[in-house]
Amino acid sequence: MSLNELWFLLIAILFIGFFVLEGFDFGVGTVSRFLGKDDVERRVYINTIGPFWDANEVWLITAGGAMFAAFPHWYATMFSGFYIPLVFMLLALIIRGVAFEFRSKVENPKWRTTWDWAIFIGSFLPPILWGVVLTNFMTGMPIDGNKEMVGGFLQFLHPFALLGGVMFLLLTVVHGLQFITLRTEGELQERARKLAKKLAPITLIAFLAFLGIGWYTTDIFTQHGNAWILLPVFAWLSLLGASVFNVKRFDKRAFTLTSFSIIFLTASIFIGMFPRVMISTLGAANDLTIFSAASGAYTLKLMSYFSLTLLPFVLGYQIWSYYVFRKRLKKSEHLEY
């Protein structure tokens, strides 16, 4: 495996990790305002992700950093092409991040309501925008021979991309609800199960439609041979299995399967892109690939030594932090967030 391939793999893994981890805290952030009937209940929901959300977000920052350092042209083209969604994503993530810290530190109903809305908007927008961006990764963008995006400013917004946005939001919400079932108990847990059950059919339909259109209009799912179509199929089946387990109250299995659904889906998109990193709709000659978009060989080598040394520690400690905070949350307990 060449270093270019290794770094594509690492970036894909970082993004997949980000979508799985931050996916559930987007979901929890989206529903906490509505699922929690009073202030204490909302706090319990927010506290399920309280100690995790920031480290989850670092996966994105690391993925971005790796992209910037290993494939500067990928990063540059992505930023010029998705200027608007990325700015809004940034604003949403900023507001959300401070909202978690600010919300419960001042006892004033107006203050808390304001930040509750900030948490909602900040958690609701990013998955939609990510869905849009991922769909555009699949369909490709009009990239010219100078590795630059041509055409209008809002061209990334087409019906298929919007479907992708909605589908991704629903997926993260269901994923988040399953996470809540793992970290709460009693009434609060039951409510999350019920909502997950209610959302299951529409999520499955949206998911299926997304995969169908993706298969019909792009080459992503079959780029490396027809057998690869199994990946998105597994993604859909995992979600189906998760909804069955949810009804049967096998919460751990349900959460595991929603995680796998996201893993299979995002993995199939990255695999379908490979060895391209940005697909051009103006002809395959203009595609950015892991070679045409890459940094110098020496930079890649240094980065590899550095990351492969540190990555196991970072992963180990993050897993450990989930272990430290494995206890279920009760209303009567001390709530930090």
Added chain:
Amino acid sequence: MINDNAVYASRVLTELTLSFHIIYATLGVGVPLMIMIAHWVGIKKNDEHYILLARRWTRGFVITVAVGVVTGTAIGLQLSLLWPNFMELAGNVIALPLFMETFAFFFEAIFLGIYLYTWDRFKDQRKHLLLLIPVAIGASFSAVFITMVNAFMNAPQGFDVVNGELVNVNPLVAMFNPAMPTKVAHVVVTAYMTSAFILAAIAAFRLLRGSTHIYHKKALYLMMKIGFVFSIATLLIGDLSGKYLASYQPEKLAAAEWHFETEDYAPLILLGWLDEEENVKYAIEIPYALSMLAHGWPSAEVIGLDQFPKDEIPPLYIHYLFNIMVGIGMLMIVVSFMYWLGIRRRWPFIQTRAFRWLIVAGGPLSMIAIETGWWLAEVGRQPWILRGLMKTAEAATTSEHVDIMLLLFCGLYLILGIGSVVVLSRMFRKNPVERELEERKGAAHT
């Protein structure tokens, strides 16, 4: 093709973002060390007050970290959006430290979460203190890696441009550039110094507001001592920074010192005024001092602005920024030294209200020194974004939408600034030290 409006808006937005971020970033780098010291002293002396200091500072620290992280992320994104031509080159040469910074931050975020939640879970407080080490190291290394990139902008190296193509790229050479040692040391040490003086200012303020609790006195004395040590370190590193500038960026030093003509036995100019013909008026002149500062020798030749083309000279107002920064640094050395000595010699005047107010002022003043220092560093590099290679105007975006972004981000910083002040003040007012000490005593007995 340069879009002047876009260049202007990009500069304003970047300056605003950096100026806002640096407040939180400075505290984010410095405060963990202070928490660690307080926690350690508490364990060593078996003193509940110091432990409580660490606990309360940590709670406040979380708020500043949150704002520091999100504004830091904003900078990362803005750099790509506003300075695409700079980032294209940087992505190939100096991306490595930017990437490494995310790892430093990873460690900080993970361990801070655990440290914060596990105060009462450890029988042995020393084990809990261990969790703080990666937090403090992660925080300081974030600053180290980011400052490496800034140093690279001042002294770019580690690549060649042949026919417009980047060749011979060596990220390690780029990272360990001549500006790196003094800049990194200066940034880290001043962050410690400023954080200490801000925490001291808060303690002094509580004492002025009627609290007579020994808790605040302990905090004040500890922070003034630490602040003194780091302000001396700042002085030494500042001197080395001057010598670095004299050798590698003489135009920056000359503009900051209003040193127009290259000469031996150069005097140091303090304050003053420039008339239309660029004659210095009403300034204090210290003979030979600039030669001493630049090369450590009174007869040494110091390069003046006459050696540079007019359009490559930084704005001359940086002279005042320089004077303010150094003035505040000197003041803080004196204040903290007098306080430290005064406590040992039992001088009554350091307990007066006037002296306490001076300490209170020292907190914000130190932050002003940080701000002016960064303005000096950034404006003093103009017109270059990469000294000698790329001008700021050439690096900017040509997009039409920067002014809208500027407004959006202005609003955002306003919300973040007000929000964090409200949260911090409510958080500590709602839960005063006296009450928390009582509660902890009660909890210990049951």
